[in-house]
Amino acid sequence: MRILITGGTGFIGKQLAQRLLDENTLTFEGQAPRPIERIVLFDTFAGEDLPSDPRIELVTGDVADPDVIARVTDGVDVVWHLAAVVSSAAEADFDLGMQVNLHGLMLLLETLRKQGNAPRFVYASGFAVFGGTLPDVVNDDTALTPQSSYGMQKAVGELLVADYARKGFVDGRVLRLPTVAVRPGKPNKAASTFFSSIIREPLVGLPAVCPVRPDTQVYLTSPRRIIESMLLGMTLSPQTLGNQRILPLPGVTTTVADMVSALQRVAGDEAVKLIRWEPDATIQRIVESWPSRVEAPRARALGFTADPDFDAIVRAHIEDTAPTRSS
């Protein structure tokens, strides 16, 4: 099995690659396990802490560069397309967001189409495809109303991948991801990055800023659950999926206040005191424009699940980062 992960040096890409290496095989529903022969991690930067394994190949370059895309897609059986310019960055630099999030995807899809192998293709979308005035509960059939260029680019990406799948050019699967927290590593330029910072930093004795009110609602998923969803989204058979290729994923609906309570239960009052509350109207507005109450029956019927609650997410984060913290 020859694998391409774009955005491969990001934390999801690395964790996914490590998981595939650990499993040693990838098993499509209804088929025999196939050995992992090669995993290309493609990204704009080399990153750090990449899995150390001879099957890993790191390629750095621009996702909108035809030569490098032709090279990394050559002969691939499966693609996880995770590369993206995140929300705030795509809003601040329209050209960059369009280049990576839209033209990069289009180039990748066209290159795969012209190769003619119709590989499986998992596309990471997100609930930023919604915005503005939303129904109380967003479901599988709610109209997309992005209020950011990132959200528009993801919505367009969903439509493109679905049509390339319908035409048989790629065996496409769109996973619409809840906000991921607690992310390991450092803050990024996503408007949602503080959802991780306010837990991750205090847990290691560092200060963090929370730019939104405690009553702010959010729809979350853990990194662990994302990896499970990435694998399930890839392995489900085309027959099982049918023509429903856009899968909004289950998640946990919580509030910032409840997240902080979970932190307190796990790490005590001192940890909570490390959070500085500095309201930022722009971030408040962006975050509130995303849905927080979501029903995802299509994905649930296919076996996708949510974390039990936010406490479980915090505990998992502590387990997963323990070796790093003690080293």
Added chain:
Amino acid sequence: MRILITGGTGFIGKQLAQRLLDENTLTFEGQAPRPIERIVLFDTFAGEDLPSDPRIELVTGDVADPDVIARVTDGVDVVWHLAAVVSSAAEADFDLGMQVNLHGLMLLLETLRKQGNAPRFVYASGFAVFGGTLPDVVNDDTALTPQSSYGMQKAVGELLVADYARKGFVDGRVLRLPTVAVRPGKPNKAASTFFSSIIREPLVGLPAVCPVRPDTQVYLTSPRRIIESMLLGMTLSPQTLGNQRILPLPGVTTTVADMVSALQRVAGDEAVKLIRWEPDATIQRIVESWPSRVEAPRARALGFTADPDFDAIVRAHIEDTAPTRSS
């Protein structure tokens, strides 16, 4: 007022240009009338029966050619973007549909953005953005579920224009058009072309083929109403529109049987006998995948209206084509 109409040698482009020339001015809501200085009709082919007026400039070329797009957009105040590869053609030739319907639009939007004048920009979309299993009545908030590459490209176009409008790059307005009938001229490669043929051809004593069952439902608008909608969509002020830039338009819901009854009432039994019923499963499937019952409260509140009924559409067609028929 310097005007660009892409797809300008198509029948809507020509009628719109003639109407603008007849009026001599274009009046934005809340502003003084402004004289029509120049109308560039841009299309891939020169067409025929163009309005004869010194203010008309015909430019032929490829909507995905940066040089020609830079030329036709130079200094424009308003753009009607009507150019498109129609449904069956975009499905049969994926590359052509992507090139014109998607890359052409993207080039046009980028060129206008870089010029920095934020012209008004009316984008012609259509109800082919819907498909598959739909609610009984489609409304302003129904999720887009295209089941054709044409529908996907129009859905993507809506998202792009809305985001370029949100960012202030163009003053964009999306008009989601019902199927237009009775179109003058000849059949084209739209799956919907027969909706016009079965009326237009018998009215002049020519045979026509109907590829769908009489009970097939359809959501229609007349050419006259389209021209009114094109003008209203352009002249409404940004303040009136607010951030609701995607406007599904009112139309008439009818059946093929009722259309044929209208033909009979106007032109008698002999006309109806000129229709040959030759079921085509593919066209039946495509047409049935489009919504036929639509509520369009957003556009109605802004003043957009539907034709009274299909009889009125037939009578208008006869009036509008009378000079040609007698010449």
